[in-house]
Amino acid sequence: MSTTPDRHPEPTAESLSVRGLAALALAPPLRLAVARHAVPPGSPARTGCDGCGASLRLGGPGSGPAARCPRCRTRIGAPAGSVEAGLAAALAVLVLLDAPLAERAAVAWWLVWAIPLVLIDLAVRRLPDRFTAPAAAGVVALLAVAASTGAGFEPWLRAVAAGVGLGLAFAATTLLLGRRGFGLGDAKLAVGVGALLGWYGWPVLLAGVVLTFAFSAVTSLGLLLARKVTWSTHLPFGPFLVLGTCAALLLTP
Template sequence: MTRSWPRASAVLPITPLLRYAVARHAVPPGTARRTGCDACGAPVGPHRPWPALGPTARCGGCGARVGAPPASVELAALAALAALAALLLSRPPAVELVTAAWWLAFALPLLFIDVAVHRLPDRLTLPAAAGTWLLLGLAAVTGAGAAPWLRAIGAGLGLALFFAATTVLLGTRGFGIGDAKLALSAGALLGWYGWSVPVLGLLLALTLSGVVALALLVSRRARLSSHLPFGPYLVVGTLGALLLVW
């Protein structure tokens, strides 16, 4: 157990950047991105990460909470590190590992942002998709071949079109366009490993969201008309599917 602490602590230097992304982008649509503490205006950023961007998530000026709940981002980052460690056991090509790490670097902040303000900003979803597609293309060029890459692109586009279609057909009762943009990268990452893997990831996400929605309804913490963010379930479903195929 003591030997695992140095490995686990290796993820801590990047968590202030993840917290910064959450704090900066977890704002309502049409609102300027956050640059400081909402309570006292003290600046928050990578040049001044502590304590606002640390595990306590408290402003150094007034003590108000900043961004995601205390220790939540750190725990999520450790879970992501464990998922990457599981991938290492299968000895994948280095490019596949880098691709998964790239996607997780954007998916983790998006998870917390969607929970907080029910939106998935383009400034995170689009770089996640572009980087995932390009890195998988590099994997194809360096040995995997074109077939997995074309399948990944098809899966990403197909999953995104599915989410976008529900938005067009069902309006607010369907998934959001932000979910479709996140699916561009999630679907591609899953599609690299086979056509059935994106389906598995979607089923896991839908099942988890349904269980949580039912629990909220039974506990009267939500109503049938309530809008629940789907991005977190898509992230968790993608990770779950990857762990099952790795």
């Protein structure tokens, strides 16, 4: 657990408004990132609209909230409102999280990358290195700042060990079980997850893993009962990993 005594003050209505506007400003580039990288594994990033070929850029296809190309109206990228909903959820986590500024910065950094990762995984069952690598690296770097500004390096070393350990544990299932195990994308996402939760202690890391598998099990059972999937269906695990991490962070005392 972090031993930093000072906690973040309660947010005011004005500060919440500023944070909300800042979060909405991130929506177009995040939506564009999803549109470009929500492609099958091994395929190059999407550069144009699938319907008319219009170039993907800010202000053009793939970045608008309607999730349609403004030229040909082809649906492209994340579903309408999904990026904005993800940003609202991320902002809620940051508001509810009782932690010093440097720790909040690490969580905020990870959440910004987690949003497109969740949407890409849901769309095409992949977690691109372009997002998992900076998510993990940024968390480790920002937690190092938190360590140097008061928390000490013991929690940082634990965070690094937890990140490496959880990533290797996920990767081991791929090597041992093949397609029945987790994907390497899940393992790379788990590095940032492990570092973030490990900073707060081994019990928090364990809680995050347990919650992740609980969310996955409940969702799978519900879909099976509704006959939306079969026993052989492989659900994307990234969204559950992100959800379990957020839940564990909010339960941190």
